[in-house]
Amino acid sequence: MNILKRTCIAGAVAACGLAGGVTAATAENVLKLASFVPPVYILHEPIFEKLAADLNEATGGSTTIEIYPSGELGKGPVEQYKRAVSRIAEISYGLPGYTSSIFPKTLLIELPGVTQGHEDATAKLWKVMDAHLRDEFKKTVPLALFVTPPAVLMMTEKPIRGLDDLAGLKIRVASSSAAAVIEAYGATPVPMPANKVYTAMSTGVVDGALMGSDSLLIFKLIETTKYVTTNLPEMPTTIFLVANEEAYNELSDADRAALDSLTGLDISQRSAAGLAKFGEIALGKFAGMDGTETIVLSDEARAAFDAAATDAVTSLVADFDANGMNASQILADMKN
Template sequence: MLNVSTFRLAAAAAAVTLMTAPATAETLRLAHWVPPAHTLTASTIVPLQEAVAGSGLEIQVYPGGELGAGPLEQYARVLTGVADIVWGLQGYTSSQFPRTMISELPGALPDGMNGYDMIYNAYDAGLLDAEFPGTVPLAMWLSEPNVFIMRDHDIRTPADLAGLKIRVSGSAAAAAVEALGATPVQMPAGEIYNALQTGLIDGVITGSSAIGDFRLDEVANSYTLGAPLGRISFYLLMNADRYNGLPEAELAALSAIAGRPLSASAEAGWNARALQVIEQISATGDNTVYTLTDDEAAAFAALTLPVRDAVVSGIEGGAEVLSTMRGGM
């Protein structure tokens, strides 16, 4: 039989255990729409999870549209709290991000500058605030250079594109495609495979990493590198109320990697994947992988580089944004 003294000792021990036990970990829901094997996981999600693990903060990932189908709705999901963190492309809702998407334009990124630095130069200067209401960017970065990914069409000159239907991710690439005499067709990346296979489109402008991430090598057979076609911008956003409401230690851990550090990891991952994919498709022997000569690239540049200046001039404050992005260049 338990005596009073023993009971009191047991109760005291239990109270100490409750007082010293760690608080229940905070869990954040991160939603995206691509498979877990996509470049996003190793380059961006895993480093984020590892950076906050010691703080007790947990990040639960919902890939493949598990928290809602449709990549165009990603911003709405984080804003309304369906997810705490989302990954997406500014280009899918281009009208919301006109200033950010200046970074995507042909010739916008200076040689030797990182894409994430370009975007954060403008963001840190307060020039992009209006484009991210209710959210905190955890990372923003650019892809590797866009390339032509074609089915049964070899691209060597702008004339080779005349009348073709080319898939684009957003308004920046669409403007470049129109300047080259082709018809831009905007659709999410997950729809490209079937569109190429069925002939709905003739080709794609996107980064070469997408060839591997979306198995486009199964339906495309001709790739042209070296044309100035711009890049693609990405975001990893968190609901602002959720971010600001985190306990102090968890917020500190998240803040330490958010911004340029996580963006650097993401961009490096995209670039590394791009190089890997180019090596793979070049080695198969059943693809045409062609890098334009300087003179051939110049013929494309004569049409695509003026697009940058035309688009920038049509955006209020666009010239200041581009100059700030480029570090005053």
């Protein structure tokens, strides 16, 4: 009996039960969903639990999802994609930026000048999915692919009011795309998973972080941040929900069609919208705290950031093209 195909019997409901009250007692197919964030995470109930409940209903209980939050199937968000590939989990939630070398095409969406808001960015990812991105998801099937709110700079001690303020500072980034831009801004990029940023900021390992505003609350960075700078050139962070390809193909045609109907662009847009709304809440809460400051870049300051970002993107895309990735065409297809 393979990992996917198993029948839960009475008395084993505790082991096979689903978060959100969905029972797997009569399920033939149980898909383990690995998440590195806790159940209080903003998307846990409206995305993970809802997908589990909807799939249970759509398949008449023959295929269900067990949610394993907080890294229960393995610690460390960097390994989330590997967990799906190796079938430690049939479904995994994570960031392609943590394994940037696998997803250079997908991460083009994070470059400045490509997107205008979370809805636009998510739509562009799915617009080019079949033509350009799907082949990067080897041994997996993308169920959701979306972005965080545009990144802001969260700083511990030094306010960022202009490009020169970043000179020599160490800034956390999530991906190679973000690293190239931060380096063009004059700072030193420090790649790091989100769950390590709180400690890194608290101990001075980094001077700040480039992250979506939702991270102020999700990862409690509101406690380590004194200054937030907004109106930067737009750079979202990409997030995936993927299924192991073998497990996906083992589903019956009807159950696979049910899963397909519940995933894709719609669940991606709902996920992005949820994070964007939470990002607004986080910025509002931060602004109301004593001893903090939200900085909105002036038009003049923003122009300097834009110029540096444009130079970085031009150089990065040229390198990609020279190495045969045809990044120029992918970006054109995203935008047109």
